Amino acid sequence: xxxxxxxxxxxxxWLLHRLPEGLLDESxxxxxARIQILxxxxxxxxxxxxxxxxxxxxxxxxxxxxGRIRAVxxxxxNRYFHTLKAGSGLVRHEFEREISEAAFQAAWPxxxxxxxxxxxxxxxxxxxxxxxxxxxxxxxxxxxxxxxxVEAAASLELPAWLKPVVDREVTDEDRFTNAEMxxxxxxxxxxxxxxxxxxxxx
Numbered sequence: 766x767x768x769x770x771x772x773x774x775x776x777x778x779w780l781l782h783r784l785p786e787g788l789l790d791e792s793x794x795x796x797x798a799r800i801q802i803l804x805x806x807x808x809x810x811x812x813x814x815x816x817x818x819x820x821x822x823x824x825x826x827x828x829x830x831x832g833r834i835r836a837v838x839x840x841x842x843n844r845y846f847h848t849l850k851a852g853s854g855l856v857r858h859e860f861e862r863e864i865s866e867a868a869f870q871a872a873w874p875x876x877x878x879x880x881x882x883x884x885x886x887x888x889x890x891x892x893x894x895x896x897x898x899x900x901x902x903x904x905x906x907x908x909x910x911x912x913x914x915v916e917a918a919a920s921l922e923l924p925a926w927l928k929p930v931v932d933r934e935v936t937d938e939d940r941f942t943n944a945e946m947x948x949x950x951x952x953x954x955x956x957x958x959x960x961x962x963x964x965x966x967x
Contacts, residue, residue: 773916774850774859776913778941780932781906783900788886792925797886802898804835805876806947811851812858820849825864833944836869845869850944855918879947886964890924898944906940947962 787793810816819918820832832849843885845866882901887894892910908927912918923931935941 772859774857775855775913775915776909776911776920777855777918777934777936778907779923779927780935780941781897781908781930782932783930784826785926786895786905787926788897791808795888795890795924795926797888798839800885800887801838801882802835803838803882804833804880804943806833806879806944807831807872809851810849810889810942812849817849817860820847821860822860823847823862825862826868826918827864828868829864830872830875834869834872834876847872855915866933879941881903881947883966888913893921895924897925897946903946905946906939909937956967 766795773804785793787799791797798956807829809832810820814831818848820829824830831848832847834848835848837844837846843866845864845868847862847864847868849858849860883898884901887898889895891912896909897911898907900906908931910918910921939945
């Protein structure tokens, strides 16, 4: 059985009107790690569904049939993940496992018309992970904060380097979830990746 992560995810999200000053030239007061993400969506599933329980017992070679698949490209190479999420807003259920490239490639055709591509910058500051996503083909930039508890979420303050570029908080706006952006054509990215190929290992 492959290493996997099962969590209650606590996360707040904001819409930005531009990238923070100093992010691209790495002059921010906190260090950032940049990765490229290609992800596609299979049918959704809830935690009480047998498919959710089956995924928790799957190996890295088992081909996903529900949830989200993701290819992550970084300086260290490519990695592939299968993720199940349920719920909305501040608190959600999440299960994630790493899968093989072959399993990702086998599942990828089933995500046609439900794909996203984005650049992500990950920054850690005072125990909070800030993830800034700029989407390919969409005039949308989001930042998510992964927070250890609901109590910590209530008192969370935006760092000084982020405040000037925040438009508004969108934690409770479902249209700004990645899944909704992949499915909804009115956001302009319903068919990103149509006809394209996922990254291959280098």
